[in-house]
Amino acid sequence: MQDLVVCVGESCHLSGAEIVVKKFKELIGENQLGDKIALKGSFCIGECTNKGEDEVSVRWGDRLFHVTPEECRRTFTQEIWPTSSAAKED
Amino acid sequence: MAKVVFGAWDDRVFDNRGKRFFEIEEFAELGDFREFDPGNRIKAFLGGKGFFVFDNDVSLLCAIVDYLKKAAEESCGKCTPCRSGTRILVEKLNALCGKSLNARKIQEIRELAEHIHDSSLCGLGQTATVPLLKLLDEFPEKIGEELTSGAAKVAQPGQSYVTAPCIEECPSKVDVPRYIDYLKDGKFTHSVGVVLQKYPMAATCGRVCVRFCEMACRRTQVDEPVGIKVLKRFVADQQKYASDHWFSRNLIAEEKSPDLKVAVIGAGPAGVSAAYHLLLKGYQVEVFEAMTEPGGMAAVGIPEYRLPKEEILRKEVSILEDLGGTIHYNQRMGKHFNLDDLIARGFKSVFLGVGAHKGKGMGVPGEEGTMQGYITGVKFLLFINHYHINLGLEMDLGEKMVVVGGGNVAMDCVRSALRMGVKEVHLVYRRSRKEMPADIEEVEAAEKEGVIFHYLTHPTQVISKNGKVTGIELTKMELGKPDSSGRARVIPIADSEFTLDTDFVVPAIGQKVDHSFIAPDEGVEFNDWGTIKADDQTLRTSRRGVFAGGDAVTGPATLIEAMAQGQQAAESIDDYLTHGRLGFNPDRRFQKLLKGMRKLQTEQVEQPIRHLYRVKVDELDPETRKQKFEEVEKPISVEAAYQEANRCMRCYRVYSVVTEK
Numbered sequence: 089m090q091d092l093v094v095c096v097g098e099s100c101h102l103s104g105a106e107i108v109v110k111k112f113k114e115l116i117g118e119n120q121l122g123d124k125i126a127l128k129g130s131f132c133i134g135e136c137t138n139k140g141e142d143e144v145s146v147r148w149g150d151r152l153f154h155v156t157p158e159e160c161r162r163t164f165t166q167e168i169w170p171t172s173s174a175a176k177e178d
Numbered sequence: 179m180a181k182v183v184f185g186a187w188d189d190r191v192f193d194n195r196g197k198r199f200f201e202i203e204e205f206a207e208l209g210d211f212r213e214f215d216p217g218n219r220i221k222a223f224l225g226g227k228g229f230f231v232f233d234n235d236v237s238l239l240c241a242i243v244d245y246l247k248k249a250a251e252e253s254c255g256k257c258t259p260c261r262s263g264t265r266i267l268v269e270k271l272n273a274l275c276g277k278s279l280n281a282r283k284i285q286e287i288r289e290l291a292e293h294i295h296d297s298s299l300c301g302l303g304q305t306a307t308v309p310l311l312k313l314l315d316e317f318p319e320k321i322g323e324e325l326t327s328g329a330a331k332v333a334q335p336g337q338s339y340v341t342a343p344c345i346e347e348c349p350s351k352v353d354v355p356r357y358i359d360y361l362k363d364g365k366f367t368h369s370v371g372v373v374l375q376k377y378p379m380a381a382t383c384g385r386v387c388v389r390f391c392e393m394a395c396r397r398t399q400v401d402e403p404v405g406i407k408v409l410k411r412f413v414a415d416q417q418k419y420a421s422d423h424w425f426s427r428n429l430i431a432e433e434k435s436p437d438l439k440v441a442v443i444g445a446g447p448a449g450v451s452a453a454y455h456l457l458l459k460g461y462q463v464e465v466f467e468a469m470t471e472p473g474g475m476a477a478v479g480i481p482e483y484r485l486p487k488e489e490i491l492r493k494e495v496s497i498l499e500d501l502g503g504t505i506h507y508n509q510r511m512g513k514h515f516n517l518d519d520l521i522a523r524g525f526k527s528v529f530l531g532v533g534a535h536k537g538k539g540m541g542v543p544g545e546e547g548t549m550q551g552y553i554t555g556v557k558f559l560l561f562i563n564h565y566h567i568n569l570g571l572e573m574d575l576g577e578k579m580v581v582v583g584g585g586n587v588a589m590d591c592v593r594s595a596l597r598m599g600v601k602e603v604h605l606v607y608r609r610s611r612k613e614m615p616a617d618i619e620e621v622e623a624a625e626k627e628g629v630i631f632h633y634l635t636h637p638t639q640v641i642s643k644n645g646k647v648t649g650i651e652l653t654k655m656e657l658g659k660p661d662s663s664g665r666a667r668v669i670p671i672a673d674s675e676f677t678l679d680t681d682f683v684v685p686a687i688g689q690k691v692d693h694s695f696i697a698p699d700e701g702v703e704f705n706d707w708g709t710i711k712a713d714d715q716t717l718r719t720s721r722r723g724v725f726a727g728g729d730a731v732t733g734p735a736t737l738i739e740a741m742a743q744g745q746q747a748a749e750s751i752d753d754y755l756t757h758g759r760l761g762f763n764p765d766r767r768f769q770k771l772l773k774g775m776r777k778l779q780t781e782q783v784e785q786p787i788r789h790l791y792r793v794k795v796d797e798l799d800p801e802t803r804k805q806k807f808e809e810v811e812k813p814i815s816v817e818a819a820y821q822e823a824n825r826c827m828r829c830y831r832v833y834s835v836v837t838e839k
Contacts, residue, residue: 094571096561096564096565096571096573097553098553098557101561102510102513104508105565106469106470106564106565106569107470107508109565109569109571110470110569113569113570126572127571127572128571128572128573128574129561129565129566129571129572129573130573130574131550131551131553131558131561131573131575131682132549132550132552132553133550134549134550134645134646
């Protein structure tokens with residue numbers, strides 16, 4: 089089980105964190121990864137000043153992404169899924 | 179400001195008939211009784227405790243007949259003295275007119291009036307004959323004067339208003355005794371209907387209302403106030419939170435022209451209530467909500483264990499859609515659109531119900547800048563409700579949390595934190611327990627659930643390391659002399675600083691309006707304390723066609739006040755769109771008159787009442803409930819509801835004024 093942490097602090101909330109959460113939830117469901125990836129929320133992971141206005145901070149292991157709601161699918165399929173333990177099992 | 183020529187109220191008698199008008203002193207306790215609406219003088223006022231005459235040429239007998247007629251109209255008919263007695267009394271008084279004074283007839287009238295006063299079952303009959311009795315007791319010669327002068331035959335313009343102490347205290351003026359009456363009769367649908375006349379969120383209000391009505395309940399003098407909130411929840415739940423098929427476009431009496439579109443900003447209690455009343459009046463309404471959920475502060479600021487969102491709040495808000503309204507989610511004003519865009523899109527009027535969602539900081543060193551582990555109370559509740567409850571997101575909040583503040587938001591924060599799995603939750607409040615503004619029920623619940631309270635303690639510094647909160651420095655306080663507002667000052671005790679290690683610091687010490695929804699050049703002005711400037715009678719803002727209500731106008735307040743303002747704004751918008759100007763509402767004028775004479779309204783219970791204590795509401799066991807967000811208060815049984823409804827004394831009162839025109 090690996091944690092995918094979406095920042096839901098004030099800045100990310102205003103940038104659409106809830107849409108990002110919904111998108112990731114869908115993606116995890118679509119790919120049947122519910123038992124491999126745990127979606128979690130965190131109050132401010134301290135990236136507010138590094139990210140763009142419409143971006144939401146996401147922590148995946150020791151990596152940080154700044155995603156817009158539109159970029160969720162690309163980030164998930166190209167960055168997150170390939171480095172998950174589930175991908176290694178396959 | 180009122181000059182009483184003569185009158186009798188409660189146990190006081192006023193008689194200035196011998197004086198010239200300028201010699202009469204102002205009777206300050208009465209408030210402003212000079213005019214009813216602009217240019218229309220009040221000549222006399224009658225109420226459940228007596229009457230005041232401000233102009234000697236008024237016919238008091240006539241005014242009393244009109245007053246009794248109104249009471250007879252309002253009579254529920256369940257007891258004979260009130261139902262028939264008032265009507266017979268009106269006939270007898272009418273029969274007096276045009277004849278000379280007959281002492282035997284007057285005696286008959288007095289006996290009947292006393293009988294109605296003593297033997298009616300509820301407040302309506304018990305007070306209906308008071309003005310007449312006061313006249314007979316204190317000014318017996320006045321009747322003869324009026325009969326011989328022929329004044330008693332003249333019809334006089336006037337207005338009347340029926341209310342009760344609980345109704346008057348309720349910001350939305352819900353007819354409380356009426357819905358309790360319907361409940362007594364087993365007519366639950368009718369009962370909910372009474373509430374739905376005022377706002378669509380009956381089950382929500384039955385769970386979280388702060389109950390101004392119960393504070394005014396006269397039953398308190400006998401034993402305990404009637405459980406008005408519990409009963410409202412009971413009937414609303416019985417009816418499955420307002421059934422789906424109740425609401426449709428068919429309910430709307432008169433469709434307004436489709437180009438009269440109104441935009442409502444914010445789907446919180448104020449916005450929902452405004453949209454509901456506008457839809458019922460036949461307008462096209464579109465609601466714009468910044469979040470993906472409806473309910474505003476009720477959705478994000480009230481924890482799930484007090485108000486289940488899915489089956490109650492969302493369902494009650496969906497009434498708007500049943501009525502033909504549209505709600506656009508994820509549309510934040512000031513980000514996705516602005517006021518001018520709305521006007522350009524054809525909206526003729528706009529209601530701003532944006533709330534007060536911005537938390538205040540503590541003003542101590544170490545809290546500036548973005549920091550992990552620091553979040554204001556209202557945001558904390560918002561995120562828990564929104565991301566954890568609604569979206570099912572897991573959250574790690576660490577082991578320890580310190581919440582600062584003593585209001586209801588602070589209580590909601592500590593109780594929610596326990597439910598999120600935080601092991602040690604501290605609450606810091608700078609005064610002592612009895613000064614805490616939070617509801618005592620909430621404080622007791624938090625104590626039971628294991629929150630650690632630090633009274634007379636104040637934060638002095640937030641301690642952090644590498645941008646992450648690690649602790650908070652606190653100082654012990656002591657209570658000093660009261661300040662000008664009567665509250666005891668708090669003085670820090672020297673060298674009493676101590677530090678609490680914590681992963682989270684949550685200041686819950688108040689909220690303000692977030693101004694980002696509007697630009698300064700858009701014509702909507704703010705008050706010095708940051709709320710939207712709006713006229714208190716009409717709720718119009720400084721920009722034409724734009725109205726505002728709820729927390730955005732009042733500052734952080736309650737659900738019921740916001741819903742009341744939503745309704746008030748809807749009435750103003752209706753006036754604005756139909757007449758182009760704002761009209762006069764006689765009921766609101768009466769409410770203002772009654773508010774002004776509050777000091778004269780002390781209500782003693784005179785009739786003997788059997789003691790019967792209020793129904794106890796069962797709660798989930800504290801150990802179980804602190805692990806989950808399940809609703810804490812359980813519903814009451816049908817038997818308990820009937821018993822509780824029977825405790826209501828129906829303290830209806832009729833008030834009327836005689837005016838110049």
